[in-house]
Amino acid sequence: MDYPRGRTPAEMVADLEPVVAVLDLDGPVVRAAATGLALNRRQASTEAVLTEVFARWVHLGVPL
Numbered sequence: 001m002d003y004p005r006g007r008t009p010a011e012m013v014a015d016l017e018p019v020v021a022v023l024d025l026d027g028p029v030v031r032a033a034a035t036g037l038a039l040n041r042r043q044a045s046t047e048a049v050l051t052e053v054f055a056r057w058v059h060l061g062v063p064l
Contacts, residue, residue, distance in 0.1 A: 017060045024056060 007015075024030070033049040036042055 018062060021057055021060045021062055025053065 029045075029049050030053060033046040036046045037050075
């Protein structure tokens with residue numbers, strides 16, 4: 001698939017930001033927080049990680 005012509009570099013970057021938001025979830029800190037949530041073992045760090053992830057998603061326009 002060819003990328004549409006006439007797109008600026010800024011527009012192309014904006015198109016990739018949601019992908020980066022999802023890839024951002026593949027970090028060890030986020031995995032530990034997700035495991036804690038799944039096992040119902042919330043910690044203070046879990047809340048901080050989730051707050052940061054949600055803030056990034058909101059910034060990128062990902063609906064929560």
